[in-house]
Amino acid sequence: MAKVIHTDVTDESKIYETLRKEGFFNIFTWHDAKDTRYPVHTHPHYEVRWVIEGTLVIIEEGKEIALHPGDRLESLPNTPHAAYTPSGVTYVCASR
Numbered sequence: 196m197a198k199v200i201h202t203d204v205t206d207e208s209k210i211y212e213t214l215r216k217e218g219f220f221n222i223f224t225w226h227d228a229k230d231t232r233y234p235v236h237t238h239p240h241y242e243v244r245w246v247i248e249g250t251l252v253i254i255e256e257g258k259e260i261a262l263h264p265g266d267r268l269e270s271l272p273n274t275p276h277a278a279y280t281p282s283g284v285t286y287v288c289a290s291r
Contacts, residue, residue: 197255197274200267205247210287219243219289226285227251233278240290244268249284253277262286 204210207224214222221240224247244251245267253260253268255276262268270276 196258197253197260197271197276198269199260199262200269202245202265202267204245205264207247207287210245210247214243214245214287214289217291219291222287222289224285224287227280227283229280229283231280235275235277237273237275238270238290240272242270242272243287243289243291244270245287245289247285247287249282249286250280251284251286252279252281254279 204213211222244262246262246264248264251262253262253276255274260268
């Protein structure tokens, strides 16, 4: 199951700096409009999604995980999940 870490960090440059220091690569900022939906999929690497603004909901193992500003989600490689955005959202993605 994914791990959620509640932080107070929503500053994009601080998020990038933290992830680089932790050895993450392919770090980028992503924006989704309200009501964006992603079907079930996987990623080949350990992944982080760190919300800057808005809400991102991840569905994993039939459970919804709502992420809000400052929340950091860590997912193991090849974990099936879906996602949707009940509001517009901006978040940082990274792989390791």
